[in-house]
Amino acid sequence: MSIDRRAEVVHAAAKSFTMFGYKATTMDQVARIARVGKGTIYTFFDNKEQLFEEIMKNFVAEILALAERAIDPGKPFAENLHRALLDVLNYRKEHELISRLTMEMKEIGTAAAGFGIHMMDEALLDFVAEAVQDAVAKGELKPCDPKLTAYVLVKLFITLVVDWPAVSGQPFKEKDVMRLFELYFLDGISETS
Amino acid sequence: MSIDRRAEVVHAAAKSFTMFGYKATTMDQVARIARVGKGTIYTFFDNKEQLFEEIMKNFVAEILALAERAIDPGKPFAENLHRALLDVLNYRKEHELISRLTMEMKEIGTAAAGFGIHMMDEALLDFVAEAVQDAVAKGELKPCDPKLTAYVLVKLFITLVVDWPAVSGQPFKEKDVMRLFELYFLDGISETS
């Protein structure tokens, strides 16, 4: 049996996109790494963008699996959610691809890179929205628009974990994030309940 | 009495920065609008950036006065804050300079434009932080870091008023923003208090 050329291509592309980003990855390079003729790539993928989407799709699937694993149906909503989001952000931090592509998308508005990020965020948002819906059904959360709530929730989390540390220069410890998250989002800041 | 050349310059600069942004505003143009020799500008301001800062300073002062006016010491925190923030955002929407400069800062990383925005945000944040501190002192809000709370608060507001409408395509009515703001920030989303 001959080698699985498609897998070789995907593997090589993932490696190159990860290391060099979207723009700096050439199809010749992918072919060279995969030890495959360039034309071969085009038997599996119509163009560079589709190849990239395949990589991102795998990536998103991996992350979602991770988030899914972090959910323990027995534990309360807050705890599950926090653990899942922390896992995802950690994963993001470890795997450079995401932050590299985020940068690339903001600096150069590469359409494909933008799509990759968008798919990422969309998947994460859907996942959280579903979790919110479940929690509402279980009576753990007040009735609300799950999609909007998920959006607000993720934004708040990024505010606490990414934005504020960048502004103030001091990142929070995990415990602190947990506490602040409860204060600002779950319990509310108002004194008179 | 001769004309007040400084005022002429400031007025002309404000007009030009507002209409064309930082980069596209030339000192020759400002001089022409102000009907003043270019050298005259440099008797009042060391350079273009300082001229710009003067404009921004006036602008920030105007906005803060607006926010201050929106605060009624007799009314509850939530109401005051909401009204103040809404006024500020409305002001931003009306006066193009802000959004123009925000764009300019993101597209081209003009240092001066960045400074202008930063000063803006900083002033707003300080204002809100103070309001939060007062509310905590009055026992209306739980004890918290006022600066961080202000940051989270403003971010949430922008999420609701700017980001989410851009994502979902449908802006909220003022009433809705008020309600969501209370749900997500003041009262908290958790069902079990």
Place this chain on the structure above:
DNA sequence: TTTATGACTAAAAATCAAATTCGGTCATTT
């Protein structure tokens, strides 16, 4: 016959020098 290949092409991007623009200065004018 089917699959794989890499030389080839058209188009996009990088390069680079000439031309232009613009912030800031200063000798002259008012």
Place this chain on the structure above:
DNA sequence: AAATGACCGAATTTGATTTTTAGTCATAAA
């Protein structure tokens, strides 16, 4: 003493030229 605008050098823009690269296709290998 205050105001001015011609002037200067640095920075930016332009556009012609070269290089790179996504995608094709005639040929070779399996």
